[in-house]
Amino acid sequence: MKKSFKEDKVNSALKQAISEIIQEEILGYSTDNFITVMYVIASPDLNKADVYISALKDVDSVVEMLNKRSPYIRHLLSKKLKLRRLPQLKFHPDEYKLV
Numbered sequence: 513m514k515k516s517f518k519e520d521k522v523n524s525a526l527k528q529a530i531s532e533i534i535q536e537e538i539l540g541y542s543t544d545n546f547i548t549v550m551y552v553i554a555s556p557d558l559n560k561a562d563v564y565i566s567a568l569k570d571v572d573s574v575v576e577m578l579n580k581r582s583p584y585i586r587h588l589l590s591k592k593l594k595l596r597r598l599p600q601l602k603f604h605p606d607e608y609k610l611v
Contacts, residue, residue: 522554526549529593530549530589530601551564555599562606564603
């Protein structure tokens with residue numbers, strides 16, 4: 513099923529905001545690792561969103577850390593985005609690894 517323009521716009525806004533939050537609030541000034549939000553897929557009703565990330569070092573531990581901090585990330589997301597409903601965030605490693 514084809515995504516609507518609204519779904520694409522929400523996914524893009526979520527990706528941008530989550531990227532900023534991770535870089536500014538979660539990592540801070542740490543240059544130990546580089547984390548990239550590859551894409552976000554939110555459900556049409558915005559109950560949940562799957563966030564796919566890649567990391568320079570040990571992506572599995574980064575995913576675990578982000579999943580533990582997802583309530584805090586969601587709280588910060590509520591300040592950045594004006595959505596009626598904010599999705600529950602679930603972080604996953606990006607399956608498409610560059611070789």
